Amino acid sequence: MHVDGCKSVCLMMSLRTPLPTLITLFMSLGVDGTEWSVKYNPTKICALKGSTVFINGSYTYPAELEVKEEFWVKEPFDREQDTPVYCKPTKDSGTVQCYVDKQQKFSLKLINVTKEDDYYFRIKTNVIEQKWLGDPVKISVTELLVNTLLEVIEREAAVLTCTTTCSLTDSPTFIWYKNGRRLSSNTNPLHLRPVSSEDAGSYMCAVRGYEHLPSPAQTLTVRCEFTM
Numbered sequence: 269m270h271v272d273g274c275k276s277v278c279l280m281m282s283l284r285t286p287l288p289t290l291i292t293l294f295m296s297l298g299v300d301g302t303e304w305s306v307k308y309n310p311t312k313i314c315a316l317k318g319s320t321v322f323i324n325g326s327y328t329y330p331a332e333l334e335v336k337e338e339f340w341v342k343e344p345f346d347r348e349q350d351t352p353v354y355c356k357p358t359k360d361s362g363t364v365q366c367y368v369d370k371q372q373k374f375s376l377k378l379i380n381v382t383k384e385d386d387y388y389f390r391i392k393t394n395v396i397e398q399k400w401l402g403d404p405v406k407i408s409v410t411e412l413l414v415n416t417l418l419e420v421i422e423r424e425a426a427v428l429t430c431t432t433t434c435s436l437t438d439s440p441t442f443i444w445y446k447n448g449r450r451l452s453s454n455t456n457p458l459h460l461r462p463v464s465s466e467d468a469g470s471y472m473c474a475v476r477g478y479e480h481l482p483s484p485a486q487t488l489t490v491r492c493e494f495t496m
């Protein structure tokens with residue numbers, strides 16, 4: 269009796285160990301070859317502070333599984349509990365919205381981004397251990413600043429640069445304003461050469477499409493050339 273009991277426990281243990289490994293292997297590969305993947309487009313974002321940002325993408329999963337939940341988490345979060353949930357498609361919260369369609373295409377819309385964060389797409393299935401966490405998408409946030417010498421001498425050159433702390437995602441077109449009026453030049457930096465007393469004034473820069481999020485104004489003073 270005693271020996272039999274031990275035997276059957278040993279038998280169960282030896283059977284049990286390789287089984288989950290096999291199942292896991294099967295499931296992550298998928299019977300028809302579909303595997304887990306999460307792709308974002310773009311994978312890295314540099315956005316203007318206060319702008320609206322989309323993280324779009326798509327995912328695939330092993331066909332024998334049934335997807336139960338799709339949601340977003342962001343740092344810091346509990347990787348075991350998946351808390352706190354940052355955005356769930358069914359739950360609409362003003363400045364953060366997310367969608368997923370039947371072809372596993374998803375998007376996360378962030379209105380008024382204000383700080384840098386890492387976002388992850390999470391998928392859970394009918395099998396508890398079979399869940400997937402996408403790679404992180406980093407959103408960097410920048411403001412615009414006009415960088416220039418505060419004072420230049422007439423007939424010399426002034427160079428005004430519209431600076432950012434990260435490289436804006438979709439190659440931006442820069443816009444310049446002088447005393448609130450839009451200038452025709454879209455170059456960055458803006459060269460004023462030779463500079464004249466009429467160039468003195470207050471300068472701001474912005475990015476096309478985001479004219480409502482300009483830099484602070486920067487005053488340029490033009491000193492008259494000293495003549496004897």
Ligand SMILES: *[C@@H]1O[C@H](CO)[C@@H](O)[C@H](O)[C@H]1NC(C)=O
Nearest residue numbers: 309310322323324325374375
């Ligand atoms: C992301 O999706 C939104 C809404 O579906 C769309 O308006 C936007 O242009 C997309 N952005 C990119 C980079 O594909």
Ligand SMILES: *[C@@H]1O[C@H](CO)[C@@H](O)[C@H](O)[C@H]1NC(C)=O
Nearest residue numbers: 317318319363379380381382
């Ligand atoms: C954007 O967010 C910041 C910080 O949370 C807030 O101060 C500001 O009022 C918001 N802007 C808009 C247009 O909602």
